[in-house]
Amino acid sequence: MNLRHMEAFRAVMLTGGVGGAAELLHISQPAVSKLLAQARKHAGFALFERVRGRLLPTPEAQELFGEIESLWRGVERVRDVSRQLASPRQGTLKLGVSATFATYLVPKVLAELMAQMPELNSQMEILIAPIMVDALQDRTIDLGVALQPVDHPNLSRVQGYRCGFSCAMRPDHPLARKRAIKVTDLRSQRIITSPSDSPYGQALHRVYGREAPDLQLQMQVRSSASACWLAQAGVGIAVVDSAAVAGGTFAGLAIRPFVTAERLSVSILRNRYRPLSLVQKAFCSTFDAVWRKDMGHE
Numbered sequence: 001m002n003l004r005h006m007e008a009f010r011a012v013m014l015t016g017g018v019g020g021a022a023e024l025l026h027i028s029q030p031a032v033s034k035l036l037a038q039a040r041k042h043a044g045f046a047l048f049e050r051v052r053g054r055l056l057p058t059p060e061a062q063e064l065f066g067e068i069e070s071l072w073r074g075v076e077r078v079r080d081v082s083r084q085l086a087s088p089r090q091g092t093l094k095l096g097v098s099a100t101f102a103t104y105l106v107p108k109v110l111a112e113l114m115a116q117m118p119e120l121n122s123q124m125e126i127l128i129a130p131i132m133v134d135a136l137q138d139r140t141i142d143l144g145v146a147l148q149p150v151d152h153p154n155l156s157r158v159q160g161y162r163c164g165f166s167c168a169m170r171p172d173h174p175l176a177r178k179r180a181i182k183v184t185d186l187r188s189q190r191i192i193t194s195p196s197d198s199p200y201g202q203a204l205h206r207v208y209g210r211e212a213p214d215l216q217l218q219m220q221v222r223s224s225a226s227a228c229w230l231a232q233a234g235v236g237i238a239v240v241d242s243a244a245v246a247g248g249t250f251a252g253l254a255i256r257p258f259v260t261a262e263r264l265s266v267s268i269l270r271n272r273y274r275p276l277s278l279v280q281k282a283f284c285s286t287f288d289a290v291w292r293k294d295m296g297h298e
Contacts, residue, residue, distance in 0.1 A: 001039050001042045001043055002042075003075065004035060005035055005038055005039035005042060006039070006068050006071070006072070007025065007035075008021060008025065008032055008035035008036055008039060009035075009036065009039050009047060009061075009064075009065075009068065010065070010068055010069070010072060011024045011025050011032070012032070012036065012048070012055065013057060013061070013065050016054070016055070017054070017055055018032045018033055018036070018055070036048070043060075043064070045058070045060050046058050046060070046061075047060075047061040047064075048061060091117065091119075091120055091121070091277070091278075091279035092120075092121045092122070092123075092142075092279070093113075093120060093121070093122045093123070093142055093143075093279050093280065093283060094122075094123045094125075094140070094141045094142045094143075095122070095123065095124045095125070095141060095142065095143055095144070095145065095283075096124075096125050096126075096127040096131075096132045096135050096136070096140075096141040096143075096144045096145075097124060097125070097126060097127065097144070097145040097146075098126070098127070098128075098129075098132075098145065098146050098147040098148075099126045099223050099224070099225065100147050100224045100225075100240075100241055100243050100244040101145050101147070101243060102124065102126050103224075103225055103244055103245075103249045104243075104244075104246050104247040104249040104294075105145075105243055105246055105247070105287070105290060105291070105294070105295075106124060106145060106287075107124075108247060108290050108294070109283065109286050109287045109290050110122055110124070112286050112289075112290065113282060113283055113286050116282065116286075117279070117282070120279065123141075125141065127141075127144070129146060129148065129150050132144045132146060132150065132269070133150060133152050133155065136154075136155055136269060136270065136271050137152075137154050137155075137271060139271060139274065142270070142274075142277075142280055143158070143268055143269065143270055143280055143283060143284075144267075144268070144269040144270075145266075145267075145268055145269075145287070146266070146267045146268075146269055147163070147200070147241065147243070147264055147265075147266055148199045148200060148203075148264060148265055149265045149267070150267060150269060153272075154271065154272050154273065155269050155270070155271065155272055156269070156270055156271075156272040157267045157268070157269060158267075158268040158269065158270050158276070158284055159267070159268045159284055159287070159288060160265065160266065160267050160268075161265075161266040161267075161291055161295070162263040162264070162265065162266065163241050163242055163243050163263060163264040163265075163266050163295065164241075164242050164257065164258070164260070164262075164263055164264075165204075165207055165239060165240065165241060165242060165257075165258040165260055165262065165264075166239075166240060166241070166242045166244075166245050166255050166256065166257055166258055167181040167237050167238065167239055167240075167255070167256045167257075167258050168227070168228050168231045168237070168238040168240060168245055168250060168253045168254070168255050169231055169236075169237045169238070169253060169254050169256075170231065170232065170234055170252075170253065170254065171252075171253070171254045173237065173254065175189070175237065175256070176254035176256070178256060179256065180256055180257045180258070180259050181237075181256050181257070181258050181259065182258075182259045183207065183208055183209060183211045183215075183258075183259075183260070184211065186208075186211070186215055186237065186239075187211070187214055187215065188216075189215075189216065189236065189237050190216045190218070190219060190235065190236030190237070191215055191216055191217055191219065191236055191237055191238075191239055192219045192220075192221065192227040192230050192231055192235060192236050192237065192238040192239070193217050193219065193220055193221075193227070193239055194220060194221065194222060194227070195220045195222065198222065200222075200241075200264075201220075203262060203264055204239060206262050207239065207258070207260045207262045216236075219235055219236055224238075224240040224241060224244030224245075225244065227239075227240050228240065228244065228245065228250045228253060231250075231253055232250065232252050232253055238253075239258060241264050242257070242295065243266065243295065246294045246295055247294055268284055268287060
Protein backbone atom coordinates (compact mmCIF):
# COMPACT_ATOMS: atom_id res chain seq x y z
CA MET A 1 0.00 0.00 0.00
CA ASN A 2 1.29 3.43 -0.89
CA LEU A 3 0.48 6.66 0.93
CA ARG A 4 -2.46 7.42 -1.35
CA HIS A 5 -4.02 4.02 -0.60
CA MET A 6 -3.44 4.57 3.12
CA GLU A 7 -4.99 8.03 2.92
CA ALA A 8 -8.17 6.65 1.31
CA PHE A 9 -8.38 3.77 3.81
CA ARG A 10 -7.86 6.16 6.73
CA ALA A 11 -10.53 8.55 5.41
CA VAL A 12 -13.10 5.74 5.22
CA MET A 13 -12.20 4.62 8.75
CA LEU A 14 -12.60 8.17 10.07
CA THR A 15 -15.85 9.02 8.27
CA GLY A 16 -17.50 5.58 8.18
CA GLY A 17 -18.16 5.47 4.47
CA VAL A 18 -17.09 6.17 0.92
CA GLY A 19 -19.18 9.35 0.68
CA GLY A 20 -17.62 10.91 3.74
CA ALA A 21 -14.15 9.90 2.62
CA ALA A 22 -14.74 11.51 -0.79
CA GLU A 23 -15.70 14.81 0.90
CA LEU A 24 -12.70 14.65 3.22
CA LEU A 25 -10.26 14.02 0.36
CA HIS A 26 -12.03 16.31 -2.16
CA ILE A 27 -12.29 13.54 -4.75
CA SER A 28 -15.21 11.57 -6.25
CA GLN A 29 -16.78 8.50 -4.62
CA PRO A 30 -15.74 6.24 -7.54
CA ALA A 31 -12.16 7.42 -7.05
CA VAL A 32 -12.33 6.44 -3.36
CA SER A 33 -13.78 3.04 -4.26
CA LYS A 34 -10.99 2.47 -6.76
CA LEU A 35 -8.32 3.38 -4.20
CA LEU A 36 -9.93 1.02 -1.65
CA ALA A 37 -9.89 -1.82 -4.16
CA GLN A 38 -6.22 -1.20 -4.90
CA ALA A 39 -5.48 -0.99 -1.16
CA ARG A 40 -7.20 -4.36 -0.58
CA LYS A 41 -5.22 -5.94 -3.40
CA HIS A 42 -1.89 -4.66 -2.09
CA ALA A 43 -2.74 -5.49 1.55
CA GLY A 44 -3.64 -9.07 0.65
CA PHE A 45 -6.71 -9.24 2.90
CA ALA A 46 -10.21 -7.78 3.13
CA LEU A 47 -10.41 -4.34 4.70
CA PHE A 48 -14.18 -3.91 4.92
CA GLU A 49 -17.34 -5.97 4.82
CA ARG A 50 -20.69 -4.50 3.75
CA VAL A 51 -23.38 -5.17 6.35
CA ARG A 52 -26.86 -3.73 5.78
CA GLY A 53 -25.47 -1.11 3.43
CA ARG A 54 -22.65 -0.05 5.75
CA LEU A 55 -18.92 -0.65 5.47
CA LEU A 56 -17.59 -2.34 8.59
CA PRO A 57 -13.82 -2.72 9.05
CA THR A 58 -12.44 -6.20 9.52
CA PRO A 59 -10.35 -7.00 12.62
CA GLU A 60 -7.26 -6.89 10.39
CA ALA A 61 -8.28 -3.46 9.16
CA GLN A 62 -8.69 -2.23 12.76
CA GLU A 63 -5.18 -3.35 13.60
CA LEU A 64 -3.82 -1.81 10.39
CA PHE A 65 -5.59 1.48 11.14
CA GLY A 66 -3.69 1.86 14.40
CA GLU A 67 -0.38 1.54 12.59
CA ILE A 68 -1.44 3.93 9.84
CA GLU A 69 -2.56 6.52 12.41
CA SER A 70 0.92 6.43 13.97
CA LEU A 71 2.46 6.83 10.53
CA TRP A 72 0.05 9.62 9.61
CA ARG A 73 1.11 11.80 12.48
CA GLY A 74 4.60 11.76 10.93
CA VAL A 75 3.16 12.54 7.50
CA GLU A 76 1.28 15.54 8.93
CA ARG A 77 4.47 16.78 10.58
CA VAL A 78 6.24 16.57 7.21
CA ARG A 79 3.42 18.57 5.62
CA ASP A 80 3.58 21.20 8.37
CA VAL A 81 7.34 21.57 7.99
CA SER A 82 6.97 21.77 4.21
CA ARG A 83 4.39 24.56 4.52
CA GLN A 84 6.60 26.46 6.97
CA LEU A 85 9.60 26.16 4.66
CA ALA A 86 7.54 27.37 1.69
CA SER A 87 6.25 30.42 3.60
CA PRO A 88 8.72 30.86 6.46
CA ARG A 89 7.96 32.97 9.52
CA GLN A 90 11.21 31.97 11.13
CA GLY A 91 14.74 30.94 10.20
CA THR A 92 18.28 32.20 10.54
CA LEU A 93 20.18 34.72 8.47
CA LYS A 94 23.82 35.63 9.08
CA LEU A 95 25.13 38.61 7.13
CA GLY A 96 28.53 40.17 6.61
CA VAL A 97 28.35 43.71 5.24
CA SER A 98 30.69 46.49 4.22
CA ALA A 99 30.45 49.34 6.72
CA THR A 100 28.67 51.66 4.30
CA PHE A 101 25.58 49.41 4.24
CA ALA A 102 25.32 49.15 8.01
CA THR A 103 24.09 52.72 8.48
CA TYR A 104 20.79 52.43 6.62
CA LEU A 105 20.30 50.03 3.70
CA VAL A 106 20.79 46.64 5.37
CA PRO A 107 18.99 47.67 8.61
CA LYS A 108 16.08 48.85 6.44
CA VAL A 109 16.06 45.53 4.57
CA LEU A 110 16.13 43.56 7.84
CA ALA A 111 13.27 45.63 9.27
CA GLU A 112 11.10 44.86 6.24
CA LEU A 113 12.14 41.22 6.23
CA MET A 114 11.32 40.77 9.91
CA ALA A 115 7.89 42.27 9.31
CA GLN A 116 7.33 39.34 6.93
CA MET A 117 9.08 36.81 9.19
CA PRO A 118 8.48 37.86 12.80
CA GLU A 119 10.45 34.93 14.25
CA LEU A 120 13.54 35.43 12.09
CA ASN A 121 16.88 35.18 13.90
CA SER A 122 19.36 37.49 12.19
CA GLN A 123 22.96 38.54 12.70
CA MET A 124 24.85 41.36 10.97
CA GLU A 125 28.60 41.92 11.14
CA ILE A 126 30.65 44.68 9.55
CA LEU A 127 33.50 42.97 7.70
CA ILE A 128 36.33 44.10 5.46
CA ALA A 129 36.62 42.28 2.13
CA PRO A 130 39.27 39.63 3.01
CA ILE A 131 37.43 38.60 6.18
CA MET A 132 34.11 38.54 4.30
CA VAL A 133 35.62 36.13 1.77
CA ASP A 134 36.86 33.83 4.55
CA ALA A 135 33.51 33.98 6.39
CA LEU A 136 31.57 33.04 3.25
CA GLN A 137 33.92 30.15 2.55
CA ASP A 138 33.77 28.67 6.05
CA ARG A 139 30.00 29.42 6.21
CA THR A 140 30.28 31.68 9.23
CA ILE A 141 27.94 33.98 7.29
CA ASP A 142 25.25 33.16 4.73
CA LEU A 143 25.49 36.27 2.53
CA GLY A 144 27.92 39.14 2.07
CA VAL A 145 26.92 42.64 0.95
CA ALA A 146 30.11 44.15 -0.40
CA LEU A 147 31.22 47.51 -1.74
CA GLN A 148 33.81 47.19 -4.50
CA PRO A 149 34.43 43.94 -6.42
CA VAL A 150 35.21 40.82 -4.39
CA ASP A 151 36.53 38.10 -6.68
CA HIS A 152 37.09 34.54 -5.52
CA PRO A 153 36.51 31.23 -7.34
CA ASN A 154 34.48 29.85 -4.42
CA LEU A 155 32.10 32.81 -4.31
CA SER A 156 29.18 33.67 -6.55
CA ARG A 157 27.58 37.08 -7.14
CA VAL A 158 23.84 36.84 -6.51
CA GLN A 159 22.95 40.44 -7.38
CA GLY A 160 24.91 43.50 -8.45
CA TYR A 161 24.37 47.25 -8.41
CA ARG A 162 26.24 50.45 -9.22
CA CYS A 163 26.60 53.19 -6.63
CA GLY A 164 27.46 56.82 -7.26
CA PHE A 165 28.82 59.51 -4.93
CA SER A 166 27.42 62.31 -2.81
CA CYS A 167 28.72 65.29 -0.90
CA ALA A 168 27.71 65.77 2.74
CA MET A 169 28.04 69.14 4.48
CA ARG A 170 26.44 71.27 7.15
CA PRO A 171 23.23 72.96 5.98
CA ASP A 172 24.80 76.41 6.47
CA HIS A 173 27.70 75.62 4.12
CA PRO A 174 27.72 77.85 0.99
CA LEU A 175 27.70 74.83 -1.34
CA ALA A 176 24.53 73.53 0.30
CA ARG A 177 22.63 76.02 -1.88
CA LYS A 178 23.59 74.02 -4.96
CA ARG A 179 21.40 71.16 -6.23
CA ALA A 180 24.47 69.15 -7.27
CA ILE A 181 28.20 69.46 -6.69
CA LYS A 182 30.89 69.32 -9.36
CA VAL A 183 34.55 68.68 -8.68
CA THR A 184 35.38 72.26 -9.64
CA ASP A 185 33.08 73.45 -6.84
CA LEU A 186 35.43 71.80 -4.35
CA ARG A 187 38.34 74.12 -5.03
CA SER A 188 39.32 76.06 -1.90
CA GLN A 189 37.16 73.70 0.23
CA ARG A 190 38.48 71.37 2.91
CA ILE A 191 37.51 67.86 1.73
CA ILE A 192 37.06 64.83 3.95
CA THR A 193 38.17 61.89 1.84
CA SER A 194 39.71 58.42 2.06
CA PRO A 195 43.37 57.34 1.80
CA SER A 196 44.45 56.42 -1.72
CA ASP A 197 46.02 53.15 -0.53
CA SER A 198 42.56 51.52 -0.45
CA PRO A 199 40.29 50.59 -3.40
CA TYR A 200 37.70 53.02 -2.05
CA GLY A 201 40.25 55.83 -1.84
CA GLN A 202 41.46 55.05 -5.35
CA ALA A 203 37.90 55.37 -6.65
CA LEU A 204 37.62 58.77 -4.95
CA HIS A 205 40.92 59.81 -6.51
CA ARG A 206 39.47 58.96 -9.94
CA VAL A 207 36.45 61.10 -9.04
CA TYR A 208 38.68 64.12 -8.41
CA GLY A 209 40.53 63.51 -11.68
CA ARG A 210 42.80 66.30 -12.90
CA GLU A 211 41.52 68.59 -10.14
CA ALA A 212 43.09 66.41 -7.42
CA PRO A 213 46.39 68.36 -7.14
CA ASP A 214 44.45 71.59 -6.49
CA LEU A 215 42.15 70.16 -3.83
CA GLN A 216 42.58 70.19 -0.07
CA LEU A 217 42.64 66.47 0.70
CA GLN A 218 44.45 66.52 4.03
CA MET A 219 41.51 65.14 6.08
CA GLN A 220 41.40 61.38 5.47
CA VAL A 221 39.31 58.64 7.11
CA ARG A 222 38.56 55.03 6.13
CA SER A 223 34.84 55.05 6.85
CA SER A 224 32.03 56.97 5.17
CA ALA A 225 30.26 57.26 8.51
CA SER A 226 33.37 58.84 10.07
CA ALA A 227 33.57 61.28 7.16
CA CYS A 228 29.96 62.31 7.75
CA TRP A 229 30.51 62.76 11.49
CA LEU A 230 33.43 65.05 10.73
CA ALA A 231 31.27 66.99 8.28
CA GLN A 232 28.62 67.39 10.99
CA ALA A 233 31.30 68.86 13.24
CA GLY A 234 32.12 71.41 10.56
CA VAL A 235 35.50 70.00 9.55
CA GLY A 236 34.69 70.21 5.84
CA ILE A 237 32.78 68.53 3.01
CA ALA A 238 32.62 64.73 3.01
CA VAL A 239 32.77 63.01 -0.37
CA VAL A 240 31.24 59.55 0.15
CA ASP A 241 29.39 56.81 -1.65
CA SER A 242 25.67 57.53 -1.92
CA ALA A 243 24.71 54.31 -0.11
CA ALA A 244 26.29 55.65 3.10
CA VAL A 245 23.95 58.65 3.21
CA ALA A 246 20.78 57.00 1.88
CA GLY A 247 17.51 57.30 3.76
CA GLY A 248 18.32 60.49 5.62
CA THR A 249 20.57 58.66 8.07
CA PHE A 250 22.59 61.80 8.76
CA ALA A 251 19.67 64.17 9.31
CA GLY A 252 21.89 67.05 10.37
CA LEU A 253 23.69 67.19 7.00
CA ALA A 254 22.84 68.59 3.60
CA ILE A 255 23.34 65.77 1.08
CA ARG A 256 23.94 66.69 -2.56
CA PRO A 257 24.70 64.39 -5.50
CA PHE A 258 28.27 64.58 -6.77
CA VAL A 259 28.45 64.87 -10.55
CA THR A 260 30.75 62.12 -11.79
CA ALA A 261 30.60 59.14 -14.14
CA GLU A 262 32.58 57.05 -11.64
CA ARG A 263 30.59 54.26 -9.99
CA LEU A 264 31.30 51.75 -7.25
CA SER A 265 30.38 48.09 -7.58
CA VAL A 266 27.93 46.68 -5.03
CA SER A 267 27.50 42.91 -4.76
CA ILE A 268 25.47 40.42 -2.76
CA LEU A 269 27.71 37.37 -2.47
CA ARG A 270 27.22 33.73 -1.47
CA ASN A 271 29.26 30.58 -1.22
CA ARG A 272 29.19 29.07 -4.73
CA TYR A 273 28.67 25.58 -3.29
CA ARG A 274 25.82 26.51 -0.97
CA PRO A 275 22.43 27.13 -2.67
CA LEU A 276 20.29 29.97 -1.35
CA SER A 277 17.63 29.15 1.22
CA LEU A 278 14.16 30.72 0.97
CA VAL A 279 15.11 33.14 3.77
CA GLN A 280 18.26 34.19 1.90
CA LYS A 281 16.27 34.60 -1.33
CA ALA A 282 13.78 36.76 0.57
CA PHE A 283 16.63 38.96 1.81
CA CYS A 284 17.95 39.40 -1.74
CA SER A 285 14.49 40.25 -3.04
CA THR A 286 13.85 42.75 -0.24
CA PHE A 287 17.30 44.32 -0.69
CA ASP A 288 16.53 44.79 -4.38
CA ALA A 289 13.23 46.54 -3.57
CA VAL A 290 14.84 48.82 -0.97
CA TRP A 291 17.72 49.65 -3.33
CA ARG A 292 15.35 50.57 -6.16
CA LYS A 293 13.30 52.77 -3.84
CA ASP A 294 16.16 54.58 -2.12
CA MET A 295 18.91 54.38 -4.71
CA GLY A 296 16.90 54.23 -7.93
CA HIS A 297 18.69 57.25 -9.37
CA GLU A 298 22.01 55.36 -9.31
